[in-house]
Amino acid sequence: MTCEIRPTAPDDPVAMALIAELNQALDDPRQPPASRHGYSVARLVAERVAFFVAWCDGAAAGCAGLAHAAGYGEVKRMYVRPTFRRRGVAQALLAELATQARAARLAYLRLETGIWQHDAIALYERAGFTRTGPFGPYREDPFSVYFGRAL
Numbered sequence: 189m190t191c192e193i194r195p196t197a198p199d200d201p202v203a204m205a206l207i208a209e210l211n212q213a214l215d216d217p218r219q220p221p222a223s224r225h226g227y228s229v230a231r232l233v234a235e236r237v238a239f240f241v242a243w244c245d246g247a248a249a250g251c252a253g254l255a256h257a258a259g260y261g262e263v264k265r266m267y268v269r270p271t272f273r274r275r276g277v278a279q280a281l282l283a284e285l286a287t288q289a290r291a292a293r294l295a296y297l298r299l300e301t302g303i304w305q306h307d308a309i310a311l312y313e314r315a316g317f318t319r320t321g322p323f324g325p326y327r328e329d330p331f332s333v334y335f336g337r338a339l
Contacts, residue, residue: 198232
């Protein structure tokens, strides 16, 4: 499988379809609305989040964004379609976000995910992220897990 990571506007139809799939996958009644921190497409655009789509063998396989903050980048809206999982797509997206963060002279990557996202948690741990406390706008939340990784 050959994959290419391409910068893509979050309001591009392909990106919007991936984000809609992610929203559906994260729709879990156990997760209270106040503990759902995913950016809408409008917010991704308004906050100028660098957004990327992974194309594998001609198909849109996944997406991820990089929001810039003071001294760190935050992983936003990370998603890989189920048929492309466990094939290196998520790792390629994370590598691209790290490259972009380094180019912007950011020293650290951070992220928040839900406690029910066991596959995502395992992915981030395999990718060298370690659990941290809340950062930036986040507050302690029993439904969230926070991660960070030096670049």
